[in-house]
Amino acid sequence: MADQSEMEKIITPMMEHLCDHLCRFPWETERKEDLEDICAECQMDQYTNDILNTYNREKQEWIPVTEQLPEPHTDVLVAVYDFGEDTSTFLDCLVESDSTGKLMWSTFNGAKEQVLAWMPLPEPYRREQLHEAGSEAGKEALRATT
16 A cells, blocks of 8 residues: 555554454464454444544545555445546445456446546435535525615
């Protein structure tokens, strides 16, 4: 992984401390393979990914694929290398290859291996929230004209 994001710089030492000092399994498990299996299923890793994804969604900045990949089967915006210095933006997601299980882009619009960066999608449209905001804006406009 290249440079860590601001949040990763906070979370990585926290996770290392939790794993090294607070987790009971390293002292209760004799076989390294058993410990690796336990660590692979640890929910703290998913919790950390959720924190990073929330942070990235709120920041709404492009994340280079060399720094971090999105969770599989999660739609994101991708910046795809075009020709020259140009990039195009598409909706895509990571999926597992049928033959190897390796993660790859689902290749919407032919993105393939040319993805340079990705960005989480904004929060979905919620009619109720927009309706409330529109009502308030409408009331303000009426007050301004009277």
